[in-house]
Amino acid sequence: MTNERYDAVVIGAGMSGLAAGIRLAQFDKRVVVLDRHSLWGGLNSFYKRGGRRFDTGLHALTNWVPATEKSTPLPKLLRQLRIPREELQLAEQSHSIVKVGAVSLEFGNGIGRLEASVAHAFPREIDGFRRLVSAIQAHDPFSDVVDASSARVRLGEWLRDPLLIECLIVPVAFYGSAREDEVEWDLFVVLFRSMFLEGLARPMGGIKTLLDALKKRFLDCGGILRMRSGVSRIVRDAHGAACGVQLDDGELLACERVLSSAGRVETQRLCDVPPQPAEVGQLSFCETTSVLSQPTRSLGHTATMVFFSTSEHFAYRRPAGLIDTTSGVVCASDNYAHHEFGEAGIVRVTCLANHAVWSGLDDEAYAAAKTQVAQEMLAAAGRVALDPRPWTSAFDMFTPKTIHRYTGHVNGAVYGSPVKARDGSIGVDKLHLIGTDQGTLGIIGSLLSGVTAANRHILMANQR
Numbered sequence: 320m321t322n323e324r325y326d327a328v329v330i331g332a333g334m335s336g337l338a339a340g341i342r343l344a345q346f347d348k349r350v351v352v353l354d355r356h357s358l359w360g361g362l363n364s365f366y367k368r369g370g371r372r373f374d375t376g377l378h379a380l381t382n383w384v385p386a387t388e389k390s391t392p393l394p395k396l397l398r399q400l401r402i403p404r405e406e407l408q409l410a411e412q413s414h415s416i417v418k419v420g421a422v423s424l425e426f427g428n429g430i431g432r433l434e435a436s437v438a439h440a441f442p443r444e445i446d447g448f449r450r451l452v453s454a455i456q457a458h459d460p461f462s463d464v465v466d467a468s469s470a471r472v473r474l475g476e477w478l479r480d481p482l483l484i485e486c487l488i489v490p491v492a493f494y495g496s497a498r499e500d501e502v503e504w505d506l507f508v509v510l511f512r513s514m515f516l517e518g519l520a521r522p523m524g525g526i527k528t529l530l531d532a533l534k535k536r537f538l539d540c541g542g543i544l545r546m547r548s549g550v551s552r553i554v555r556d557a558h559g560a561a562c563g564v565q566l567d568d569g570e571l572l573a574c575e576r577v578l579s580s581a582g583r584v585e586t587q588r589l590c591d592v593p594p595q596p597a598e599v600g601q602l603s604f605c606e607t608t609s610v611l612s613q614p615t616r617s618l619g620h621t622a623t624m625v626f627f628s629t630s631e632h633f634a635y636r637r638p639a640g641l642i643d644t645t646s647g648v649v650c651a652s653d654n655y656a657h658h659e660f661g662e663a664g665i666v667r668v669t670c671l672a673n674h675a676v677w678s679g680l681d682d683e684a685y686a687a688a689k690t691q692v693a694q695e696m697l698a699a700a701g702r703v704a705l706d707p708r709p710w711t712s713a714f715d716m717f718t719p720k721t722i723h724r725y726t727g728h729v730n731g732a733v734y735g736s737p738v739k740a741r742d743g744s745i746g747v748d749k750l751h752l753i754g755t756d757q758g759t760l761g762i763i764g765s766l767l768s769g770v771t772a773a774n775r776h777i778l779m780a781n782q783r
């Protein structure tokens with residue numbers, strides 16, 4: 320091992336890793352954040368193609384609240400990271416839509432528009448819906464004891480119409496469930512709050528604006544960021560506790576604690592602990608991005624997001640073939656209040672996909688499959704929102720293989736393992752999971768996870 324000893328080594332320069340790093344560096348801890356890739360951001364990053372910058376995802380920053388609100392996750396998080404909200408220049412969504420079968424619901428920021436929409440489409444359910452909202456406001460989804468009961472079953476305590484239940488499950492599943500055909504109650508509560516009680520926004524400039532703010536803050540506080548520094552092994556001492564990491568090139572770094580955002584199964588492998596089959600995530604996506612020659616609103620499509628399932632029985636599971644276009648998400652990134660794309664439009668379409676099927680293709684078949692699947696996805700978008708093809712000036716797409724390549728997630732599992740570790744433990748002392756597999760999802764959830772883990776396992780542990 321090298322002579323220098325870090326207070327913490329953080330594996331992964333995604334949202335959770337950067338947030339943990341900032342929190343520790345702020346309190347003068349010696350912390351290094353390592354990532355195998357050349358660009359930080361993890362699942363939510365950016366790249367350039369044909370002179371144009373693409374976000375690798377970013378539909379929406381959840382948890383938007385007015386600037387006067389101080390006690391919800393977004394303002395609390397920004398305070399902990401000491402990032403001024405103005406730096407993000409957040410613009411609100413126009414409105415969004417959930418379409419299941421023949422039914423449509425609309426929502427905006429704050430619960431008002433969704434409540435009115437439920438009253439209109441499901442008049443017999445509105446009292447139950449209001450009681451559900453009150454129950455969600457009263458529930459604490461962040462305790463260490465996870466309530467993993469089925470959200471579909473729990474929703475039946477307040478709602479009788481299975482179609483309304485399905486309408487609430489579709490957006491929440493797409494924004495964070497790692498379980499096939501299921502959403503855990505705690506996750507449902509977190510995402511319902513962050514999407515429907517709070518709301519959706521976009522930083523001006525996209526994900527790069529947030530990532531620039533995080534990286535600058537980390538480096539300004541004295542943190543060390545090492546890109547192209549993959550971790551091949553977590554080193555353990557004679558008692559089995561984590562005490563360092565080995566990099567792909569063999570270099571050894573010694574530390575007091577390891578925080579890992581690599582994922583549950585992936586981190587177990589770094590410790591030579593074999594994962595159980597049930598711990599391996601299966602859910603992955605394909606996503607297309609179309610740049611349009613004119614704003615989507617000028618084409619009559621004014622919604623920011625459309626979450627859809629053409630079937631009243633939403634199948635949230637790994638499809639048997641390459642793709643499942645019976646459900647998905649259509650995001651018009653230019654339908655946010657700041658209209659930052661000027662005279663262009665940006666439409667993203669996301670559908671469930673099967674990593675094993677994509678990985679089984681040779682290069683030629685893979686390229687052909689991308690072309691074919693893109694057409695199917697864009698046609699599906701046309702049936703529920705807008706088919707962007709006639710106005711497309713630039714196009715790109717990713718598959719589950721891309722997600723695997725850039726994040727290391729087994730099976731390209733976007734939301735990681737179905738088995739979450741709320742306390743961050745996988746049974747190895749001084750090693751803590753952060754991010755996706757700690758069980759708080761999305762950009763804000765992952766940032767919160769990093770901050771909370773740094774506070775709990777290192778900053779507060781040192782005070783005891």
Ligand SMILES: Cc1cc2nc3c(=O)[nH]c(=O)nc-3n(C[C@H](O)[C@H](O)[C@H](O)COP(=O)(O)OP(=O)(O)OC[C@H]3O[C@@H](n4cnc5c(N)ncnc54)[C@H](O)[C@@H]3O)c2cc1C
Nearest residue numbers: 331333334335355361362376378379550581754755761762
């Ligand atoms: C297409 C897409 C769109 C999304 N859109 C949104 C959205 O609009 N809003 C939202 O809130 N959420 C969105 N999400 C989810 C959100 O991106 C994630 O929840 C969040 O970014 C996860 O952050 P993380 O820190 O937990 O992990 P990750 O982002 O997975 O970061 C982990 C990092 O660890 C690195 N790593 C892994 N193994 C090693 C190793 N052995 N050595 C070194 N480095 C390693 C990886 O390279 C990666 O950079 C989206 C996700 C995807 C895939």
